[in-house]
Structures are given as structure tokens and as C-alpha cells.
Amino acid sequence: MSMEFDVDYEYQDRCMYMAESHPSDEMLRDDRIPHIWCTGCGCGEIISTYIEAVKELDINPDKVAIVSGIGCIGRAAGYLKFDSFHTTHGRAIPFATGLKVARPELDVSVISGDGDLFAIGGNHIIHAARRNMDILVICSNNYTYGMTGGQFSPATPIDSFTTTTPYGNCERPFNLCDLLASAGAAYVARWTSIHVRRLQKSIKEALTKKGFRFIEVLTPCPTGFGRRNKMGTAIDTSKFYQDHGKIDHGADTRDVRLEDPLSDFSIGTFVDLDKETYLEAKERIFSREVKK
Amino acid sequence: MGKKPMKFIGRGLVDKGDKKSAVGKIYLIIERCKGCNLCIEFCPKDVLKESSVFNKKGYHPPELIEVPGEKMCVGCGYCSLICPEFAIYTEIEEDEKEAE
Ligand SMILES: Cc1ncc(C[n+]2csc(CCOP(=O)(O)OP(=O)(O)O)c2C)c(N)n1
Ligand code: SF4
Ligand code: SF4
Ligand code: SF4
Numbered sequence: 001m002s003m004e005f006d007v008d009y010e011y012q013d014r015c016m017y018m019a020e021s022h023p024s025d026e027m028l029r030d031d032r033i034p035h036i037w038c039t040g041c042g043c044g045e046i047i048s049t050y051i052e053a054v055k056e057l058d059i060n061p062d063k064v065a066i067v068s069g070i071g072c073i074g075r076a077a078g079y080l081k082f083d084s085f086h087t088t089h090g091r092a093i094p095f096a097t098g099l100k101v102a103r104p105e106l107d108v109s110v111i112s113g114d115g116d117l118f119a120i121g122g123n124h125i126i127h128a129a130r131r132n133m134d135i136l137v138i139c140s141n142n143y144t145y146g147m148t149g150g151q152f153s154p155a156t157p158i159d160s161f162t163t164t165t166p167y168g169n170c171e172r173p174f175n176l177c178d179l180l181a182s183a184g185a186a187y188v189a190r191w192t193s194i195h196v197r198r199l200q201k202s203i204k205e206a207l208t209k210k211g212f213r214f215i216e217v218l219t220p221c222p223t224g225f226g227r228r229n230k231m232g233t234a235i236d237t238s239k240f241y242q243d244h245g246k247i248d249h250g251a252d253t254r255d256v257r258l259e260d261p262l263s264d265f266s267i268g269t270f271v272d273l274d275k276e277t278y279l280e281a282k283e284r285i286f287s288r289e290v291k292k
Numbered sequence: 293m294g295k296k297p298m299k300f301i302g303r304g305l306v307d308k309g310d311k312k313s314a315v316g317k318i319y320l321i322i323e324r325c326k327g328c329n330l331c332i333e334f335c336p337k338d339v340l341k342e343s344s345v346f347n348k349k350g351y352h353p354p355e356l357i358e359v360p361g362e363k364m365c366v367g368c369g370y371c372s373l374i375c376p377e378f379a380i381y382t383e384i385e386e387d388e389k390e391a392e
Contacts, residue, residue, distance in 0.1 A: 039351075
């Protein structure tokens with residue numbers, strides 16, 4: 001009973017049952033919990049939904065590999081108890097690509113941020129989508145570089161305030177879902193950290209598919225972006241997501257641009273295609289070469 | 293104290309057609325809580341509230357809104373998924389289900 005604590009009896013009486021571990025701990029490096037993420041940060045929900053998805057699919061944890069880049073959400077690889085690799089900034093996708101090609105039996109997922117995947121790693125991700133590479137990419141889009149103090153990223157909405165855009169951002173953001181859909185992704189979805197059930201379902205769905213799968217998860221960053229853009233606490237941002245996220249499955253990704261962080265936005269599964277993946281193409285072409 | 297976690301049962305809301313509504317048992321790992329209040333705010337049954345106790349890090353973990361009360365946890369498991377800290381989870385209590 002290492003986690004013994006002093007709580008007054010009145011509280012214990014009125015409280016729920018005290019526990020020392022969580023059912024998710026079997027897939028967490030629980031010696032590293034509590035994690036470093038701020039109160040209310042949306043990174044935690046990505047981890048909890050991912051774990052639940054793996055559990056419900058009953059995937060052998062030894063066959064799951066997590067790759068992340070650098071950033072707050074980049075810590076995901078360090079907290080999940082699978083084979084995991086915390087790569088250098090922006091290089092999660094090439095690492096994951098190499099891993100999948102060398103070890104096709106693994107379920108390779110990249111969990112990383114908007115800055116890591118679309119700024120320094122921007123080139124890699126479009127090419128992975130173009131190749132329909134067999135990896136799942138979950139992007140925590142908090143509109144900012146959280147870890148380094150809240151600079152603007154290629155996903156920061158125009159006009160927003162960040163430490164590097166103190167007068168407002170003059171740049172337009174990428175429409176992440178459209179970028180990857182047009183590059184060739186097989187599966188593209190967007191959820192938020194409050195839509196945990198649907199997010200979990202989406203991760204489950206994506207884990208059972210092949211090819212390049214992308215799930216954008218809008219997450220509150222109350223410390224970095226939220227504070228500078230009058231988005232309030234994580235509760236306020238989550239309520240906003242709940243009220244303004246409109247489910248629109250199959251929407252044309254050109255119409256799902258996130259223009260303004262405070263207006264309605266589309267969520268759902270936008271693209272779900274069955275098309276030849278990189279590994280399938282490789283298989284087909286290499287076997288053809290051999291027959292000659 | 294020292295409660296060993298059992299199998300996680302929180303899956304989907306309790307079937308509305310079923311007259312017996314399940315009763316959830318809530319487990320809290322008090323020292324992991326960072327007081328974000330997401331579980332309190334988004335519990336569909338509003339069974340939680342912020343307590344006045346401090347944990348070691350100085351946050352107020354949640355507690356039941358009333359004991360015993362009308363408002364009962366149904367073990368839907370939403371708090372477990374939404375908690376960013378892996379600090380709370382629920383189980384459905386089978387015995388109480390029978391008792392109803
Ligand atoms: C080569 C290199 N350049 C810059 C950095 C500094 N850096 C660390 S994290 C980060 C941005 C991360 O932003 P994002 O991917 O959005 O993740 P978040 O922290 O918001 O979760 C940057 C620029 C670095 N670590 N390495
Ligand atoms: S800075 Fe933002 S993204 Fe990073 S842990 Fe804090 S809330 Fe999360
Ligand atoms: S399981 Fe959690 S969210 Fe669901 S009713 Fe019980 S306390 Fe509320
Ligand atoms: S969601 Fe988790 S961390 Fe937040 S208040 Fe509830 S138990 Fe604490």
C-alpha cells in the first residue's frame with residue numbers, strides 16, 4: 001500500500017471507493033503517471049481512448065507500436081506500454097513508415113501534434129498519405145506549439161493570438177483533413193477530446209483498416225492557446241466542442257476548414273476508402289517481378 | 293483501501309428499455325487527480341461534485357454529490373474515458389442491480 005494518503009474520514013465516507021490502480025494501467029507505463037500534461041489538457045483523452053480501442057479489439061499489445069514526435073502530445077509514446085519510440089521532431093512519420101515496411105505484422109500508430117506533423121514534419125506526412133502507407137496517424141490539434149510556450153503552428157487559425165503572433169496571426173491554417181484526403185489518405189476523420197466515445201469508435205474502426213488513416217483530434221490547450229484566445233478553461237473549450245461540433249459524416253473535406261476557433265465546425269468520418277495500400281502494391285509488383 | 297481493480301465494465305449507457313437501471317461503483321485514485329473537473333461537468337447523471345479535500349498535489353478530487361442519494365452512478369464509464377489522468381473508473385455493481 002504505497003499510495004497510502006491521509007484523508008479525513010468524512011471525505012472517505014462520502015467518497016467513492018479508493019483505488020490504487022486503473023484498468024488502463026496494463027497498457028500504461030504507470031510508473032511515469034501522473035504525466036506532465038497540464039490540468040485539462042486534451043492529450044490524456046487520446047491515450048485513454050486509444051487504450052480502450054486496443055482493449056475492445058483485443059489486439060495483442062505486443063503487436064502494437066506507437067511512434068511520436070516531439071511536443072506535449074509527443075510524450076504519448078513514453079506513457080503507452082507498447083513498443084514505442086519517441087523520435088526527433090517531425091520524424092515520427094518516416095520512422096513509422098520504416099517500421100511498418102520492415103515489420104508489416106505490427107499495428108503502427110503515430111500519435112503526435114499539429115506542429116510536429118504539419119510544420120517540421122509536413123513533407124513527410126503528405127508523402128505518407130500519397131503512398132497510402134499502412135499507418136494510423138492520430139494528430140492532437142491544439143492550434144499551437146504547446147510544449148515550447150504557445151507559438152503559432154500551421155494549424156493556428158487566422159487572426160488568433162499566440163506568443164509569436166501577438167497582434168494576431170496573418171497566416172491561414174492548413175485544412176489538415178483536406179490536405180491528407182487530397183494527398184491520398186484512405187481514412188480521414190475528425191473528433192474532439194470531448195467526443196470520447198466516438199473518438200474511441202473511430203480509433204477502433206481505423207485500427208481495423210489498412211492504408212493511411214488519419215484522425216484529427218481537437219484538444220484544448222488551456223495553458224498555451226486557450227488562455228490567449230479567450231477560450232477559457234478546458235471545461236469551457238470542451239463545452240464549446242460539444243455545442244459547436246456538428247457531426248457530418250462523409251462531408252466534402254474542402255468544406256471542413258477550421259477558419260475560426262469560435263464558430264461551428266464539422267466532425268465525423270470524412271473519408272473511408274478501400275484502395276490499394278503501399279504494402280499491397282509492393283506485394284503485387286514484387287511478385288510480378290519474380291514470375292518473369 | 294488497497295482495492296484491487298476488477299474488470300472494467302463501463303461500456304455504453306445502460307439500456308433505456310431495461311427497467312432495472314444498473315448501479316455503478318466509482319473508484320478514484322485520489323493522488324492522480326489534477327482537478328480538471330471534466331468528470332464532474334460531463335457526467336450525464338450529475339453524480340459528482342468538487343470536494344473540499346486536497347490531495348498531495350493540492351487539487352480537489354471529485355466526490356459524490358449526495359450520499360445516499362437520488363442521483364446514482366449508472367456505470368456508463370464516460371468519466372473513465374474523459375479523465376485525462378486515469379484517475380477515475382467505474383464498475384457496475386451486480387448485487388444492487390438485483391436488489392432493485
Ligand atoms: C529540430 C527541433 N526544432 C524545434 C524544436 C522545439 N520544439 C519542441 S516541441 C515543438 C512543437 C510541438 O508542437 P505540437 O506538435 O503542436 O505539439 P504540442 O506541444 O502542441 O502538443 C517544437 C517546435 C525541437 N525540439 N527540435
Ligand atoms: S501546454 Fe497545452 S498542450 Fe501542452 S500539456 Fe499544457 S495544455 Fe497540454
Ligand atoms: S460512470 Fe461516471 S460519468 Fe457515468 S454516471 Fe457514473 S460517475 Fe457519471
Ligand atoms: S476528470 Fe480525472 S483529473 Fe479531472 S477532476 Fe475528474 S478525476 Fe480529477
